[in-house]
Amino acid sequence: MKFRIIAAALAGALTALAAAPAAHAAAPRTFATEVSGTCDTTTGExxxxxxxxxxxxxxxxxxxxxxxxxxxxxxSLPWPQGGATEHAIQRIPGASTGAHLTYIAVWTDFPGGSFRSSTEFTPASVCEISSPA
Structure with missing residues (x-):
């Protein structure tokens, strides 16, 4: 009887150990990149x-x-921790047709894997310096 209890506990522990890496590996390994732009009318950028x-x-x-x-x-780019959002600010000429950002994320745990992101910003119009009224 004592042997069966020990065997059952050992089997449960082994099952939990085997499932733990699988659960960790199933965690999403992605980044989301959102882009927005604001016209700075004092600089025309x-x-x-x-x-x-x-x-x-x-x-x-x-x-x-x-x-x-x-x-x-x-x-350079910021290094967001797990679950965090960071911002990279870029100033581009007001008459530019847009901006492009491509990066690769490499996770720091083993085996971490990687993720490639490529995102575009296309302005709706030209950004110009506003003249004083």
């Missing part, structure tokens, strides 16, 4: 806000692959 959300429960390193336009490219 678009202020582009790249809101980057780590939808995983684990920290990740963001590797900047491409940022346009070249004359106003981002040089």
């Amino acid at each position: 678009w202020v582009v806000d790249w809101a980057i959300t780590n939808e995983s429960d684990t920290a990740a390193l963001l590797i900047l692959m491409e940022s346009t336009p070249a004359e106003a490219a981002l040089t």
Whole structure:
């Protein structure tokens, strides 16, 4: 009888151990990138806000692959912790046709995996300096 109880407890523990990595591996490994732009009429530039959300429960390193336009490219990105949103602000010329951001997220746990994101900002119009009234 004592042996059956120990065997059942051991079997339950082994099942829990086997399920734990599977549950962890099933966690979403994605980022969401939302972009918005505001016309700064004092400078005639678009202020582009790249809101980057780590939808995983684990920290990740963001590797900047491409940022346009070249004359106003981002040089780095924030590192959102698991479940957090960070912002990268970019100022582009008011007459620009838009901006582009591509990055790769690499998770810091093993085996972490990676995720590639590519997002565009297209302004609705030209942003111009407003003249004083």
